[in-house]
Amino acid sequence: MFPHHREREQPIFSARAHVFQIDPTTKRNWIPASKHAVTVSFFYDATRNVYRIISVGGTKAIINCTVTPSMTFTKTSQKFGQWADSRANTVYGLGFATEQQLHQFAEKFKEVKDAARLAREKSQDKELANTALTIAAPQFSQSPPVMCVNGPEDKLFRSQSADITLSSEKERIKKMLSEGSICEMNLEAELFTLQDSNSKLVAALHEANANVEQWKKQLTAYQEETERLRDQVADLEAHGPSDLLKDELTQSLEELEALLKAKDEEIHILQSKKADYHEMEHQRDEAIHRLREMEMRNSDLERRIQNTEQNLSNSLEDRDRLDTEIQRAIEILDIKIFDLNDLRQSLVKLIDK
Numbered sequence: 001m002f003p004h005h006r007e008r009e010q011p012i013f014s015a016r017a018h019v020f021q022i023d024p025t026t027k028r029n030w031i032p033a034s035k036h037a038v039t040v041s042f043f044y045d046a047t048r049n050v051y052r053i054i055s056v057g058g059t060k061a062i063i064n065c066t067v068t069p070s071m072t073f074t075k076t077s078q079k080f081g082q083w084a085d086s087r088a089n090t091v092y093g094l095g096f097a098t099e100q101q102l103h104q105f106a107e108k109f110k111e112v113k114d115a116a117r118l119a120r121e122k123s124q125d126k127e128l129a130n131t132a133l134t135i136a137a138p139q140f141s142q143s144p145p146v147m148c149v150n151g152p153e154d155k156l157f158r159s160q161s162a163d164i165t166l167s168s169e170k171e172r173i174k175k176m177l178s179e180g181s182i183c184e185m186n187l188e189a190e191l192f193t194l195q196d197s198n199s200k201l202v203a204a205l206h207e208a209n210a211n212v213e214q215w216k217k218q219l220t221a222y223q224e225e226t227e228r229l230r231d232q233v234a235d236l237e238a239h240g241p242s243d244l245l246k247d248e249l250t251q252s253l254e255e256l257e258a259l260l261k262a263k264d265e266e267i268h269i270l271q272s273k274k275a276d277y278h279e280m281e282h283q284r285d286e287a288i289h290r291l292r293e294m295e296m297r298n299s300d301l302e303r304r305i306q307n308t309e310q311n312l313s314n315s316l317e318d319r320d321r322l323d324t325e326i327q328r329a330i331e332i333l334d335i336k337i338f339d340l341n342d343l344r345q346s347l348v349k350l351i352d353k
Contacts, residue, residue, distance in 0.1 A: 009052075013108045014041040015101055019055055019062050020093035030093055033062045040094060040105075042067075042112055049119040051112045063092060069117035073109040081106060198284055201277045208270045215263050222263075226256050 016037045020030040040055045040063065055063040065085045073083045079102055082093040096102040233249050 009043045009045045011041045012044050012112075013105075014039055015105050016040075016097070017101070017105070018095040019057075020095065022091035022093070024090070033057070037097070038062060042108060049123065051116050051119075064088075065092065067109075067112050067116045069113060069120060071109075071113055073106050073113075075102060075106060078102070083109070198280060201280055205274060205277050208273060212267060212270055215267065219260065219263055222256055222260055226253065226260070229253050229256070 017040050018037050019033040019040065021033050023029040023031055034055075034057045038055050038057050040053065043052045043054050044050075045052065051067040053063055053065045053067060054061065065088065071083050071085070073081055075081045076093075078099045079096045080093060081096075081102055082091055084091045094102075094105065096105065229249060229252060233246070233253065236246060236249070
């Protein structure tokens with residue numbers, strides 16, 4: 001009855017952007033919804049066949065928008081785009097770091113909107129078919145039983161208390177599900193961001209390793225050239241070279257040493273980036289561990305919900321059985337009262353005689 005969140009909704013695209021909302025008073029100025037760039041993701045709900053745009057900042061959902069066929073994403077500049085959400089009565093704006101990221105998001109928005117349009121058309125066709133079947137089927141109406149005994153209507157306090165208990169139990173179940181879904185959605189968004197950062201760091205690390213190998217070769221060549229120039233300087237100094245040639249060789253040697261120093265600094269920078277990559281891997285492992293714990297908690301919630309549903313079903317059956325017994329007792333009581341009325345009338349006639 002309540003499918004698992006990861007089976008129900010999956011991320012299909014993600015991008016980093018600064019999120020804005022239109023000022024509800026002026027309808028002209030933009031109000032920042034986040035201090036920094038956040039992850040904006042497209043999610044697909046396979047159960048309801050619905051697409052959503054979600055962005056989470058900390059523990060708060062900045063964007064929670066269901067994509068409809070009537071929505072349009074408009075590029076207002078080279079790095080900024082916007083769309084209107086009539087359900088939330090607002091306009092969202094996204095500022096990207098590059099024009100390419102804006103173009104990718106716009107293309108994905110168009111694809112999702114077309115998919116939402118196809119999903120709505122299929123849903124409408126299905127509803128029309130169900131409506132036709134409903135019209136063709138015979139209609140039966142059942143009026144609720146009137147429970148009265150020759151006077152004001154007697155209320156079944158026991159049935160009302162059972163309804164109140166069932167309603168409170170349903171509200172508690174909905175609250176448990178919403179809390180578990182929000183926590184898991186935050187972890188999935190965080191994991192999706194870490195995976196994206198991880199792939200970028202891996203690509204940068206491979207490129208850095210290739211550059212390090214190349215720079216090592218260049219460094220070896222520079223060192224050999226430096227040694228050769230030093231030998232030439234020493235040889236020239238021994239034979240008494242001219243001052244002009246000596247100055248040129250000294251200047252070349254200083255330039256090579258400065259270049260070697262710059263290459264060493266670049267190698268140190270790449271090594272520090274490699275350490276950052278290991279730290280990101282550690283954070284990713286921690287996020288995966290937290291996600292698994294959340295999955296275990298959701299499994300426990302689903303098990304508890306199934307038990308609660310079983311208890312609700314049993315309670316409903318007991319209530320229906322009790323209603324049937326009460327209705328039977330009322331019918332018997334009506335018959336007894338009718339017999340008593342006949343007996344009373346017979347006694348009145350006998351007394352009159």
